[in-house]
Amino acid sequence: MDFREILCKISEEIDREELTALKFLCLDHIPMRKQELINDTLKFFEILEEKVLLKKNNLFFLKELLYYICRIDLLTNLNTNITELEHQIRTKAQVSSYRVLLFNLSQEVAKFELKSFKFILRNKIPKCKLEDNMTLIDIFIEMEKRGILGEENLGTLKEVCDVIDKTLVKKIEDYESSRVERSIERVPVEIQYVEEMMTEQATTGDFPGEKVQDKAYKMNSRPRGYCLIINNNDFQRAREEKPEYKKLNDRKGTDVDAEALKNTFKELHFEIVTLQDRTAKQIHQDLQIFQNKNHKERDCFVCCILSHGDKGTIYGTDGQEVAIRDLTSYFSSSNCVSLAGKPKVFFIQACQGRTMQGGLTLYTDSEQERESLEVDTLLQNECIPDEADFLLGMATVENYLSYRHVTDGTWYIQSLCKNLKEGCPRGLDILDILTKVNAEVSQKIDSKNKGKQMPQPKYTLRKKLSFPIN
Incomplete structure (x- = not known):
């Protein structure tokens, strides 16, 4: 199919809740003010193209998003090898692991737990901002606006999750540990030239030998x-x-x-x-x-x-x-x-x-x-x-x-x-x-x-x- 036809077909399969998830995962690429203009999936795709995140010859970012929201059926329609995609995501993900963490947490909090989540946060967020119809993603966005949630600011979130479900705290701590590991190790690039270049650098110093x-x-x-x-x-x-x-x-x-x-x-x-x-x-x-x-x-x-x-x-x-x-x-x-x-x-x-x-x-x-x-x-x-x-x-x-x-x-x-x-x-x-x-x-x-x-x-x-x- 033509590139545009593919996007139209995918847009027909994405519901409003999934669109909300896609927008949230892209918050580091598309600011909130810009996201307010997105009211359907085709508009979302249009903005991805403006940001050069979606191109006719490069659907990786779109595939990565569909993978995170578990639309494997749509990936199959795009002739995607899931194993290869998972390897690409591990080595060159464009969606931040922080966003993925928050999205995954939002999928694991039940509706009755969401009420408790809002109740606990009332000492940090005014009640008028915690509306009854707010999802956990909405709450995360509000927390970020108020500076009580961020990639390096997960304390408040852990405190709330510790009351709601301690397994959620473990997921946050695993993310924190992996983030530290990523910050101190180089991304492996299995290309002969890189190996040769690194060897050359390792033996070139301020003094001979x-x-x-x-x-x-x-x-x-x-x-x-x-x-x-x-x-x-x-x-x-x-x-x-x-x-x-x-x-x-x-x-x-x-x-x-x-x-x-x-x-x-x-x-x-x-x-x-x-x-x-x-x-x-x-x-x-x-x-x-x-x-x-x-x-x-x-x-x-x-x-x-x-x-x-x-x-x-x-x-x-x-x-x-x-x-x-x-x-x-x-x-x-x-x-x-x-x-x-x-x-x-x-x-x-x-x-x-x-x-x-x-x-x-x-x-x-x-x-x-x-x-x-x-x-x-x-x-x-x-x-x-x-x-x-x-x-x-x-x-x-x-x-x-x-x-x-x-x-x-x-x-x-x-x-x-x-x-x-x-x-x-x-x-x-x-x-x-x-x-x-x-x-x-x-x-x-x-x-x-x-x-x-x-x-x-x-x-x-x-x-x-x-x-x-x-």
């Missing part, structure tokens, strides 16, 4: 790797197409940041590629292009994204959200084999929420700067894959604003470039450099609103990462 498998990443290729800079400035399309985004201003000053990044990483021997004003779909396509490049002769990959953002996401110039985790996941070992075992570095200049950070005033900015500061936000989620060799440098901690000067650029990117230029020639490790960036940015203050900013690096690096100039 020294084995430094756990000391430093090899960093002597020329060019060292690609440095992709996505610079979003013009958000007119978003304002025109989405009235609710009328405050999504153009990002004055971002070109200063883009130029600083270009000059800095050029000095560090990277091949620079700068892309201007990209929609959400284009951003996905851009990352897919670099995912499919051959990085065999390169030591590293760097991606810098300058845009508006919200919690766990950045915005395309069309106002569509792009989950940061989706972008980083393109470069996992299973998705980009030629970067397996090599550092993947992402720097994200965007707000991660709407809250302004407070703090003691350490000094007063000039009146000109006070009038020229803007924030990179309009108005959920680990952002890096659960495997080794990733570094994610965020301009601000989750839920908070980040600042951009309309002529001087952003606090974060300007400090990052300055410290890279100063620290790399001295052989400083990237984490030492980012610590200096944290110290510098945290000292700044928006005098007008008393707002402050604290950057946040997240990483699963296994070795020292530095960019020597020579």
Whole structure:
């Protein structure tokens, strides 16, 4: 059958309860605000296509979702080998294990237990928010909104489950244990090239003959790797197409940041590629292009994204959200084999929420700067894959604003470039450099609103990462 006919046939078989489950499993890919527009399965498929999660020649994500909701009959109709699919899910799942855990828990709580679940939560969630017709999935979403449930915040859920059904607690603890294991082990990639590459890295050290498998990443290729800079400035399309985004201003000053990044990483021997004003779909396509490049002769990959953002996401110039985790996941070992075992570095200049950070005033900015500061936000989620060799440098901690000067650029990117230029020639490790960036940015203050900013690096690096100039 034709691709569209297949989707239509599947949509006819999916009931409302199953659609709710599919939407919940996709919450890390499709934000709640976007999900509110989904009222039938075909609309759901349409948004999956927009997010480049569903394509004519790649039905893996759809198959993974159908597997989780136990629609094996539909998988059979898609000529799916279940054993092969299970192996693919184990090695390159796109739905987070956290979402799968919550969905599975929702399937095991009986209706009479659901009432007890709601009753126990009344000291944390107002009664008016715990309506009689709420499902457990609805309750999980409400808990996440209130910050009492998350991938690393399962305490409240375990307390409730301990009263309802202790077997549920065991499932949560098993998930926590497996998550720790995943965070400390590399994803095995059974490809000869990767094995050869890892052997080469293990015997290449700072001194002749020294084995430094756990000391430093090899960093002597020329060019060292690609440095992709996505610079979003013009958000007119978003304002025109989405009235609710009328405050999504153009990002004055971002070109200063883009130029600083270009000059800095050029000095560090990277091949620079700068892309201007990209929609959400284009951003996905851009990352897919670099995912499919051959990085065999390169030591590293760097991606810098300058845009508006919200919690766990950045915005395309069309106002569509792009989950940061989706972008980083393109470069996992299973998705980009030629970067397996090599550092993947992402720097994200965007707000991660709407809250302004407070703090003691350490000094007063000039009146000109006070009038020229803007924030990179309009108005959920680990952002890096659960495997080794990733570094994610965020301009601000989750839920908070980040600042951009309309002529001087952003606090974060300007400090990052300055410290890279100063620290790399001295052989400083990237984490030492980012610590200096944290110290510098945290000292700044928006005098007008008393707002402050604290950057946040997240990483699963296994070795020292530095960019020597020579």
